[in-house]
Amino acid sequence: MEKSDQVKTVKFYSGEVTPLEMHKVRVVQKLSLLPIEERKECIFGAGFNTFLLQNKDVYLDMLTDSGTNAMSDNQVAAMSVADDSYAGSASYYKLEKAIREVFNQQYFLPVHQGRAAEHIISKVFVRQGSVIPMNYHFTTTKAHIEMAGGVVEEIYTDEALKIKSDFPFKGNMDIVKLNKVIEKWGAENVAYIRFEAGTNLIGGQPFSMQNLREVSAIAKAHKIMLLMDTSLINENLYFIKIREQGYQNKPIMDILHEMMSYTDFSYFSGRKVSCTRGGGICTNSHDIYMKMRDLVPLFEGFLTYGGMSVREIEAMAVGLYETLDFDVISHSPAFIKYLVDSLDQRGIPVITPAGGLGCHLDAGQFIAHVPQSQYPAGALAAALYIASGIRGMERGTISSVRDAAGNDVLADVELLRLAFPRRVFTLSQIKYAEDRIQWLFDNRKLIGGLEWTEEPPVLRFFVGKLKPIGDWVDRLVAKFRQDFGDSL
Numbered sequence: 424m425e426k427s428d429q430v431k432t433v434k435f436y437s438g439e440v441t442p443l444e445m446h447k448v449r450v451v452q453k454l455s456l457l458p459i460e461e462r463k464e465c466i467f468g469a470g471f472n473t474f475l476l477q478n479k480d481v482y483l484d485m486l487t488d489s490g491t492n493a494m495s496d497n498q499v500a501a502m503s504v505a506d507d508s509y510a511g512s513a514s515y516y517k518l519e520k521a522i523r524e525v526f527n528q529q530y531f532l533p534v535h536q537g538r539a540a541e542h543i544i545s546k547v548f549v550r551q552g553s554v555i556p557m558n559y560h561f562t563t564t565k566a567h568i569e570m571a572g573g574v575v576e577e578i579y580t581d582e583a584l585k586i587k588s589d590f591p592f593k594g595n596m597d598i599v600k601l602n603k604v605i606e607k608w609g610a611e612n613v614a615y616i617r618f619e620a621g622t623n624l625i626g627g628q629p630f631s632m633q634n635l636r637e638v639s640a641i642a643k644a645h646k647i648m649l650l651m652d653t654s655l656i657n658e659n660l661y662f663i664k665i666r667e668q669g670y671q672n673k674p675i676m677d678i679l680h681e682m683m684s685y686t687d688f689s690y691f692s693g694r695k696v697s698c699t700r701g702g703g704i705c706t707n708s709h710d711i712y713m714k715m716r717d718l719v720p721l722f723e724g725f726l727t728y729g730g731m732s733v734r735e736i737e738a739m740a741v742g743l744y745e746t747l748d749f750d751v752i753s754h755s756p757a758f759i760k761y762l763v764d765s766l767d768q769r770g771i772p773v774i775t776p777a778g779g780l781g782c783h784l785d786a787g788q789f790i791a792h793v794p795q796s797q798y799p800a801g802a803l804a805a806a807l808y809i810a811s812g813i814r815g816m817e818r819g820t821i822s823s824v825r826d827a828a829g830n831d832v833l834a835d836v837e838l839l840r841l842a843f844p845r846r847v848f849t850l851s852q853i854k855y856a857e858d859r860i861q862w863l864f865d866n867r868k869l870i871g872g873l874e875w876t877e878e879p880p881v882l883r884f885f886v887g888k889l890k891p892i893g894d895w896v897d898r899l900v901a902k903f904r905q906d907f908g909d910s911l
């Protein structure tokens with residue numbers, strides 16, 4: 424085993440096992456923690472939607488890891504040498520080199536973020552009546568595919584939606600279901616098969632190399648393209664390395680190159696994978712590249728910036744190389760595991776095994792008395808903000824859609840996601856989250872449901888507004904004061 428391949432946890436003299444930061448903090452940003460009465464005002468002002476809170480009113484922003492990760496000193500340094508030119512920027516060529524070396528992909532199309540890649544890919548490859556099988560959808564992915572007339576078929580395994588599981592690769596595709604979907608729709612109607620690394624909406628869960636290999640063989644046999652969303656590839660790489668037989672001693676670069684060898688094309692949100700902002704589409708196929716190329720200047724910007732600032736492009740190139748550093752990709756999963764295991768041991772319902780994106784509380788069990796029609800994941804997100812100033816993200820029925828008859832399509836799982844932006848929080852902040860979640864769990868009967876006051880027709884979770892059903896918020900605040908006195 425390489426020296427850098429040892430998982431960085433230390434055993435304390437007391438016996439406690441604790442994840443250890445392999446970095447030090449040299450730039451900090453001030454935080455504030457408002458009193459609970461002010462937090463209550465803020466959540467009412469935000470329509471009980473944590474997306475609509477102002478960040479100044481948030482203590483720990485665990486909404487997402489998107490664009491909120493800490494950059495390294497080398498990334499920040501690279502930003503100061505950026506070459507600001509509309510066309511042919513030297514910064515772009517550094518990024519193209521990084522794409523070639525890190526991903527082993529020859530052709531690159533820069534875009535301003537992940538969904539911009541989804542927009543272009545859907546415009547070019549999805550038609551009315553196309554089907555796109557995938558391990559699980561992401562919100563913006565599905566919206567772009569449906570806008571282009573396509574249909575998403577989710578072919579996750581039976582393990583994927585189990586809250587409590589020790590299955591190491593819950594992001595795998597079910598091979599039997601995949602074959603059936605291809606047979607049902609006809610291979611000619613399958614626009615491509617989409618594999619999402621570190622499957623976001625089911626708890627940041629990875630797929631295995633073995634599964635990817637099998638899916639790739641099926642795709643090839645049917646002449647169907649394989650697309651990989653590599654936005655969360657860091658942690659998928661980490662889990663393949665530590666969980667999959669035969670990969671423990673392989674360099675991360677070799678694992679990544681093997682993954683990419685099974686794909687026809689891929690795309691990423693740089694807000695996640697490289698701790699910057701921006702995104703891109705990669706391929707080794709000149710033909711696939713040419714089909715999409717001319718849409719980049721139309722929708723994003725010239726081919727050597729694609730809507731990104733050159734400063735971000737410089738930082739992205741460095742960030743991609745850092746993806747190959749085990750200390751970098753293991754930090755966030757180690758912290759997530761710390762919180763997940765601790766909550767699980769206390770009997771608090773969380774998705775297990777710990778994944779790569781965040782800690783996911785199962786609102787369905789946490790507040791089982793709140794029916795799905797009253798949005799338990801949204802209610803729990805609001806309750807946690809009130810109790811702690813921590814902002815998580817609803818990943819349940821509010822993030823779903825209505826059917827043609829106007830009824831809610833109830834989500835498969837009602838989750839409150841507490842994302843771990845990479846290298847941002849300290850262990851004492853995670854312990855604070857652990858403490859307030861425990862308090863909320865002990866007082867869960869006080870939490871009630873939500874109803875809409877303003878419901879947008881598309882991606883309603885972003886800007887929709889709700890209100891509490893009944894007076895549960897006041898009762899929760901009163902109990903907090905009773906238990907914590909003057910404490911924030």
Ligand SMILES: Cc1ncc(COP(=O)(O)O)c(C=O)c1O
Binds near residue numbers: 654655702
């Ligand atoms: C797996 C996955 N794909 C695509 C996207 C979209 O990327 P962006 O937010 O940069 O548009 C995200 C964003 O969270 C994601 O998690």
